[in-house]
Amino acid sequence: MAGLARIHVCLWLSLAHLLLAPGHDIYVSSSGNDQEAGDSPESAVRSLSRAAELASGRASVVHVEAGKYQLLAPLTLGKADSHVRWVAEGPVSVSGGVEVSNWQLVVSIFAGTPSDLRVVSADVRTLGSRSQDRHLYVNGRRAQRARLPEEHGTKIFAGAKLTDEGYDLKKSKLASTGILRPGAEFVFPRSTSPWTEPRCAVVAANESAVVMAQPCWKNLRHKPCGQGVKGMPTGNTGYVENVGPEFLQAPGDWSLDSENGTLYYALREGEAADTMTAVMPVLEVLLNVSGAVAIRFEGFTFEHGTWLRPGLPEGYVEMQSGQCLMGPSELNWDCDKKGTSGADWYWSKKSPGNIVVAGSVGIELIRCEFTRLGAAAAVDFTNSQNCLVADSFIHEVSGAGVQIGSFDEPNAKGDVNNTVRNTIIRGAGLEFSGTAGISVGYTEGSVLWGNEVSDVGFSGISVGWGWSRHECWNCTAARDNVIAFNNVHGYKQRMNDGGGIYMLGPQNGSVVHDNWVHNQTRNAGAGGPLYPDEGSAYSTWSRNVISHIRPHGFWLFLWTGSIHDIIVQDNFASSNHTFDAGTRCPLINNTFFDDSLVPLAAKAIMDAAGVNASNPWAKSEFEVFV
Helix, strand or coil, X not given: CHHHHHHHHHHHHHHHHHCCECXXXXXXXXXXXXXXXXXXHHHCECCHHHHHHHHCCECEEEEEEEEEEECCCCEXXXXXXXXXXXXXXXXXXXXXXXXXXXXXXXXXXXXXXXXXCCEEEEECHHHHHHCCCCCCEECCEECEECECCHHHHHHHCCCCEECCCEEECCCCCCHHHCCCCCCCXXXXXXXXXXXXXCEEEEEEECCCEEEECCCHXXXXXXXXXXXXXXXXXXXXXXXEECCCHHHCCCCCEEEEECCCCEEEEECCCCCCCCCCCEEEECCCCCEEEECCEEEEXXXXXXXXXXXXXXXXXXXXXXXXXXXXXXXXXXXXXXXXXXXXXXXXXXXXXXXXXXXXXECCEEEEEECCEEEEECCCEEEEEECCECCEEECCEEEEECCEEEEECECCCCCCCCCECCEEECCEEEXXXXXCCCCCCEEECECECCEEECCEEECCCCCCEEEECCCCCCCCCCCCCCECCEEECCEEECCCCXXXXXXXXXXXXXEEEEEEECCEEECCCCXXXXXXXXXXXXXXXXXXXXXXXXXXXXXXCEEEEECCCCCEEEEEECCXXXXXXXXXXXXXXXXECCEECECCECCHHHHHHHHHCCCCCCCCCCCCCCCCCC
């Protein structure tokens, strides 16, 4: 049925294409002029938005000359912009950032700053309201927001009491100095739950109290199922970041003094004030496609996007995989896994992407690069069908590489037949560590095929939602998803209780086959390479290879009886340790081997997994910053 639906959609797209006005070619150049006609290379327009206007209502090809294109606003495409092919004619950068220049060496550095640290500053007042204190990239590398030293946090919060407003302090003179400035962010990795990293911002602080942003703080304080914040943002519980420039401690640290409009940065080795390139992302969305049909982008680099909500009143109260509690309702706090309070609706508000595709059909991103992006996902598909990411490279991103579908509506029917194919996702979850390399909610016919997912904070691939709230066949829209021929490794780098391939809830005919999952990073705690979690049901896991597992590590983690009706057959694993507490989950003809003696059948699966040569980055080596 899924294949037949794809054929029907393709025929419909072709007929719609014939009904459009005659197509034409449009040309864009970074040296062009938006007053030109754009109908030849000699009369090229300058901006992508002007090209979209010229292509509107026609089956067109937009040729974009090699160069850098700084967006002043998101490139927004709708129904009238359908049936357009955008082609990068050489390296094309589409950037949502602005370059920060005129750096000056700070001669008298701050007290407490290491004397050998080379600090530079730049005046960013000309950016006005566009300046932000969340992301900065220097020579292509992410800079680290300044963090409060551990000893300062320990002194401030000694004897403090946790409240619904924040913290009551025990007369902290240090807090009265203003070091916990408005916008400083309390981050709690793995301390509210092993798989999340929630964060809320400071509103005000004095010697007696720290007042936190709402509703973020109450939602974090009462996060359901015993997962609320339990202590101070110090030590093993958390840390404080986005503090003032007096706390620059290491090369690569930065801080924005918003009151004075001055940006401070500590130079890394080899960097110099007069030669460095610093970019501050100012747009939260670079490409926004809504209600469109049959748009393709080929060969573009999308870079320099930010996302500001975590530092605002809503904050980032993560339940799992970047899905959050939002709003002031006390039903957010109800640990009702059977759903009588509508737990999906309250627990699972989807966090956004920098590339947004919503309510659209046949949107394709081919041979594109997505990098230096700060949202909870680089690419997000919502209520869309037959969309595709293929032959692409996603790296150096704050959240998930690709996010598909609904998480707060179990019976959402709009997310059908979307595909991620032959794509490299490397270095995802660099800021929001609990996100997955690829994250899929309640979808039908999603295909994750032949990708390489590595060096990620949490799970490599996560499919499904709802835990054990929906136990029967066809109780949700999740069905017929395919996870096959992927190479997943270096996952769980910062979070725990995840998997190389992770699943939640009933999947109604979904299959997981011919994947190679190996070299799990964080070996302690729950989870494992193949991890169908609570409520996972009605799926088949076959012909997967699991290698390089820690001694006595589980290759398969069926930890509770709510996991049911899963077939695990013909897999290969270099460990025979299985957590097998599922219900009606037969384990059939699985083979165990030593990593030094890989069976030929397993070796064939390993060789076939991951990207092929049609991905331009398949043979490239890149430094990964984790």
